[in-house]
Amino acid sequence: MDKMKNDDLLREAGKMVSRCDRCGACLPVCPLFGVKGIEATSARGKNTIARALASGVLEPTEETLGVVNFCLLCRACVDTCPAQIPTDEAMVEVRQHLTDLAGGAEAKYRLVGGVLKRPGVVKAAAAALSILRRSGLNSLFPHGMAPEEYTRSHFLAAFAGPAALGQKAPPSAVTVTDKTKVAYFRGCGMEMMFPEAAAQTRDILRTTTRLLTKENVCCGLPHLAHGLRDEFLDLARQNIRLFDEADVVVSDCASCGATLKHLTSFFADDPAWRDQAAVFSGKVMDLTEYLAKVGYLPRQKTDAVFTYHDPCHLVRGQGITKPPRELLKAAGSFVEMKDADVCCGGAGSFHIDYPDAAEQILEKKRRNIEKTGATVVVTDCPGCLIQLAKAAKASGGKFKAMHISQVI
Amino acid sequence: MISEVIKQEIIAIVGPDNVLDSELNRFGYSYDSSFVPLLPKNNPDLVVRPLTTDEVSRVMVVACAHEIPVTPRGAGSGRTGGSIPQKGGISLCLDRMTQIVELDLRNMMVTAEAGVRTIDLYNHCAEKGLFFPPDPASWKFSTIGGNVAENAGGMRAVKYGVTKNYVMGLEVVLADGAILKTGGKAIKNVTGYDLTSLFTGSEGTLGVVTQALFRLIPMPKRRGTLQVMFRTLDDGCRTVHTVLQAGVLPAAAEIMDRTCLEVVARHRKTEIDPEVGASVIIEIDGEDDAALETQTKRIEAAAKECGAIAFRAARSQQEAEELWAVRRGISSAVAALAPNRIGEDISVPRDAFPEVVRRIGEISKKHGLPIAVYGHAGDGNIHPSILCDLAKPGEEERVHHAVDDIFAAALDVGGTLSGEHGIGITKRPYIAGALGEIGIRTLKAVKAALDPKGILNPGKIW
Numbered sequence: 075m076d077k078m079k080n081d082d083l084l085r086e087a088g089k090m091v092s093r094c095d096r097c098g099a100c101l102p103v104c105p106l107f108g109v110k111g112i113e114a115t116s117a118r119g120k121n122t123i124a125r126a127l128a129s130g131v132l133e134p135t136e137e138t139l140g141v142v143n144f145c146l147l148c149r150a151c152v153d154t155c156p157a158q159i160p161t162d163e164a165m166v167e168v169r170q171h172l173t174d175l176a177g178g179a180e181a182k183y184r185l186v187g188g189v190l191k192r193p194g195v196v197k198a199a200a201a202a203l204s205i206l207r208r209s210g211l212n213s214l215f216p217h218g219m220a221p222e223e224y225t226r227s228h229f230l231a232a233f234a235g236p237a238a239l240g241q242k243a244p245p246s247a248v249t250v251t252d253k254t255k256v257a258y259f260r261g262c263g264m265e266m267m268f269p270e271a272a273a274q275t276r277d278i279l280r281t282t283t284r285l286l287t288k289e290n291v292c293c294g295l296p297h298l299a300h301g302l303r304d305e306f307l308d309l310a311r312q313n314i315r316l317f318d319e320a321d322v323v324v325s326d327c328a329s330c331g332a333t334l335k336h337l338t339s340f341f342a343d344d345p346a347w348r349d350q351a352a353v354f355s356g357k358v359m360d361l362t363e364y365l366a367k368v369g370y371l372p373r374q375k376t377d378a379v380f381t382y383h384d385p386c387h388l389v390r391g392q393g394i395t396k397p398p399r400e401l402l403k404a405a406g407s408f409v410e411m412k413d414a415d416v417c418c419g420g421a422g423s424f425h426i427d428y429p430d431a432a433e434q435i436l437e438k439k440r441r442n443i444e445k446t447g448a449t450v451v452v453t454d455c456p457g458c459l460i461q462l463a464k465a466a467k468a469s470g471g472k473f474k475a476m477h478i479s480q481v482i
Numbered sequence: 483m484i485s486e487v488i489k490q491e492i493i494a495i496v497g498p499d500n501v502l503d504s505e506l507n508r509f510g511y512s513y514d515s516s517f518v519p520l521l522p523k524n525n526p527d528l529v530v531r532p533l534t535t536d537e538v539s540r541v542m543v544v545a546c547a548h549e550i551p552v553t554p555r556g557a558g559s560g561r562t563g564g565s566i567p568q569k570g571g572i573s574l575c576l577d578r579m580t581q582i583v584e585l586d587l588r589n590m591m592v593t594a595e596a597g598v599r600t601i602d603l604y605n606h607c608a609e610k611g612l613f614f615p616p617d618p619a620s621w622k623f624s625t626i627g628g629n630v631a632e633n634a635g636g637m638r639a640v641k642y643g644v645t646k647n648y649v650m651g652l653e654v655v656l657a658d659g660a661i662l663k664t665g666g667k668a669i670k671n672v673t674g675y676d677l678t679s680l681f682t683g684s685e686g687t688l689g690v691v692t693q694a695l696f697r698l699i700p701m702p703k704r705r706g707t708l709q710v711m712f713r714t715l716d717d718g719c720r721t722v723h724t725v726l727q728a729g730v731l732p733a734a735a736e737i738m739d740r741t742c743l744e745v746v747a748r749h750r751k752t753e754i755d756p757e758v759g760a761s762v763i764i765e766i767d768g769e770d771d772a773a774l775e776t777q778t779k780r781i782e783a784a785a786k787e788c789g790a791i792a793f794r795a796a797r798s799q800q801e802a803e804e805l806w807a808v809r810r811g812i813s814s815a816v817a818a819l820a821p822n823r824i825g826e827d828i829s830v831p832r833d834a835f836p837e838v839v840r841r842i843g844e845i846s847k848k849h850g851l852p853i854a855v856y857g858h859a860g861d862g863n864i865h866p867s868i869l870c871d872l873a874k875p876g877e878e879e880r881v882h883h884a885v886d887d888i889f890a891a892a893l894d895v896g897g898t899l900s901g902e903h904g905i906g907i908t909k910r911p912y913i914a915g916a917l918g919e920i921g922i923r924t925l926k927a928v929k930a931a932l933d934p935k936g937i938l939n940p941g942k943i944w
Binding site for chain 1: 502504505506507509510511513514515517520521523531557558559577578599620622623624749810811812813814815817818821823
């Protein structure tokens, strides 16, 4: 990337954060500030650093990249900010700027980015993870990237006891016309880590429509988040083209869904792609959003007690909170947990890069889940599910962690 | 610069994790929520985060021995640069001291460490039916130590007063590291000078407040929120004045102008009636619903008399909370309207409030600068926000004159420079005008007596 374009990124970030008046409203809601307590880990700290970089007060150093990478992009700060400063977007811009300045993304991000770019490789990686799981080598894999999957059949075996009899939810009243072409967006995380849940999503979707499945590529969020913007844009174009014939694109991953819904803004300056990107983004729906729209009712009602963890990219990325809860209420009983919408510490590869901070954040989440007395914590995002599976393990069996597709 | 040897001494006191000295970590403690520019940098040489009063004391002993400047800091949410370490040295950050030491129900008093967040203290007391009234707009993130050091006010000052009205005693680490305890739980106490009041509002220049004892009052049983719309700010001001004159004392009466309302509307994606030029939000409280109803009726009558065009009472707790959340966020939302916002904090006698608001309108016209106005109409404390772009040629000069005029107007009607934000760095040039030569000399004499080496928060107030 040439220097001028690179400076634009920083200028853009500077513009975003220039409206921050450093009041500190973000301090109590920033999960990272919550565990570290140091200004530079907070949203205000990072915004001020971005502002200082943009105005030449600070020179970029290795420490700078470390600080801007230490962000969950969870948007809790944006939600609470009186001026709604988009800290997450600013951090992504600054990361890209610093990455370009350093002559490219760090090797590990390039590697992950490279793997996720090719669908064939995603499948191979998924197979490798599945072998790891079966061979019990999980513990060798760094920081729980290969979570123990708790499947729908496990769930039904555990909760479909006599108490569940006669409590079956009424049949689904879905009517989707033949004309509505509904497609499923295969997320890398779901495919690699939770293939059983992804299969459940497709089964559910098939009860409502004749499902289109595509060999889509990664949504590109990992690339965007770590200074591989050109790759991100390239993947986005491929997906836009690929889903041209679909009327609706359903995602069972909050992060993919949020990314795809936001593509419009990344092509706003590109006349060749602007309109197509806008049309595409308009077609994307989260699984629960789609199911609410078509009036889907769960396949069974059990005596399971659910609680729900709001993925950042669903609650703040897409403003969706009600549909998953309604579905869970119809599938069992539901207890709300404290701070359900606070980040679990997963945040893409954050939990691999910063395991200690991620664990401290997760510890708070685990305590909140346990306080509800729920037997299953449900979410709608593979990133969160990795974290929640770890929390479930740490709880010593008090609760299980499951994707919403597995329980409805 | 702080030598490696001294740094090691400090690390031995608070532990290596609680001493920060990297470039970005020092930068993180170089600013607060004031409009003091980031350049020239005000980085401390060292950020020190003690956990106990004893640690604070030992750090001060080291600082005193080596004459290192020490600037106490809480959440860095101050509006006048009070916690900016302008002379370098140590940023003494007390945000790890988060213990609520004791809630004494029999005496209705609470003791808290400096780093406790205001709202946490409020909630802790509220659980037992007790009320800690000081509620600066920043109460969700500001800390008690800073509230005491700045003598913070808030929305409810009109009925319940400000922080100093609740401070019964303090634990203060002096410049040489000695630990002073002032005041106590006895309600009447005239033993010696009133040092509690002296340290309250001293902006970290006389000592480091590590713990505070506050008195509490019974929590009001019922609360209600009213929102009244007016064509002009003047109508709003007159209404509040009329209400107070009629002997109704609301818990809070906040005014905001059209600019503020537009910011709010933009964030909530709603539209406001083009006729509306100002709004007043009022909190009332009392023993029962009947008490609220009586107040509501009298306020409504006064509002109508003064030309109110809309009057509504919040129907649910949630609606009331939303209205107040909007009010608390106004300052930062208004700040986002322009590249630079110069926010002031003048305070005038209650009956001069409508007059000073009118004069601010004239100052805005005279200098061709938009000035958003919001503030505590009930207690005479107003926050004019000059919206400007200091990068524009000549703008800084004009802003300077506008600020001069605002202060002149405040002093002219018998008011003062700051109601609740303190003087810090940003109002320092104006303090002589407000206090006079003898006033300043007396402040300096107090400072010299308590901090002869001048190491505590140097460069502030005068």
